[in-house]
Amino acid sequence: MRSNRSHEPQARSAADFDSRPLPHQVVISSDLSAAREVEEEILRKACGLGYSPDCCFAVRLSLEEAIVNAHKHGNKADPNKKIIISHQVDGQRVVVRVRDEGTGFDPGELPDCTAPDRISLPNGRGIMLMCAYMDSVCYNATGNEVQLVKEKC
Amino acid sequence: MPDTPDSQPRLKTRKQGNVTLVEFEDRKILEEHVINLIGERLAEIVETQNEPRLLLDFRNVEHLSSAALGMLITLKKQLDDRQGRMALANIHAQILEVFKITRLNKLFNIQNNTEDAIQSLA
Numbered sequence A: 001m002r003s004n005r006s007h008e009p010q011a012r013s014a015a016d017f018d019s020r021p022l023p024h025q026v027v028i029s030s031d032l033s034a035a036r037e038v039e040e041e042i043l044r045k046a047c048g049l050g051y052s053p054d055c056c057f058a059v060r061l062s063l064e065e066a067i068v069n070a071h072k073h074g075n076k077a078d079p080n081k082k083i084i085i086s087h088q089v090d091g092q093r094v095v096v097r098v099r100d101e102g103t104g105f106d107p108g109e110l111p112d113c114t115a116p117d118r119i120s121l122p123n124g125r126g127i128m129l130m131c132a133y134m135d136s137v138c139y140n141a142t143g144n145e146v147q148l149v150k151e152k153c
Numbered sequence B: 001m002p003d004t005p006d007s008q009p010r011l012k013t014r015k016q017g018n019v020t021l022v023e024f025e026d027r028k029i030l031e032e033h034v035i036n037l038i039g040e041r042l043a044e045i046v047e048t049q050n051e052p053r054l055l056l057d058f059r060n061v062e063h064l065s066s067a068a069l070g071m072l073i074t075l076k077k078q079l080d081d082r083q084g085r086m087a088l089a090n091i092h093a094q095i096l097e098v099f100k101i102t103r104l105n106k107l108f109n110i111q112n113n114t115e116d117a118i119q120s121l122a
Helices: A032-048 A053-074 A126-133 B032-047 B066-081 B093-101 B114-120
Strands: A024-029 A082-089 A093-099 A136-139 A145-151 B011-016 B019-024 B053-057 B085-089
Touching: A024 A032, A032 A053, A032 A082, A032 A093, A053 A082, A053 A093, A053 A126, A053 A145, A053 B093, A126 A136, A126 A145, A126 B093, B011 B032, B019 B032, B032 B053, B032 B066, B053 B066, B053 B114, B066 B085, B085 B114
Parallel strands: B019 B053, B053 B085
Antiparallel strands: A024 A082, A082 A093, A093 A145, A136 A145, B011 B019
16 A cells, blocks of 8 residues: 555646546536446556556546546536546556536645544535545646546555 | 436345345446436335335445435435435445545445445444
């Protein structure tokens, strides 16, 4: 288990967002079971390339949070809206982008969910977990697409 | 999402003294409607007891999401309202890390094993 995992991670700004297209793109309706099939495909590839169980755990957890955020907060669970998942998995890293059709948000405005006055609130931990488990988490300028990068470990 | 039999949460419950032990039998606690159903079933247990003592056994759980953490926080509030107590036990190292990152290891009574958890609820 990694011991240097930051407990105060931060999603990076749009300047770090790499907008070059990734080789695989799947457009799905805002339906979590369809999104999870893509999640499984990404994980199958990573496991097949020898990514460690800890690394696959990190990718699954972060993808899950990103997909749920896209569906619930981005698309407001509207079945007429789409989720676009693009990804590249190779021997070096996993790169995944999850885009929704919402209006976006400013990740810099998120409160610290570990603060004493917020620790007992039931929501608001998804992005924190993504930041803790991924090597890079950044949003596009609109804030409706997140890019997750995990180096092979 | 439809409620198919496969998407029903599987919980194994038993009593030991005044402690209700609940073992999650699913490997993944991820889907929102499953998490909601788990929350409802645990709330039923809490609501039917005075000063409830609840032991949640995570031995089978390999993945959970932030929504599951939220459900546990809500459950803790329900227990607090009824002067109840809860312990979490047998948590895999990867899942324990999730509790540590979110600092929820400070909020919850997390014990290594069933025996320690039962003692902590005595």
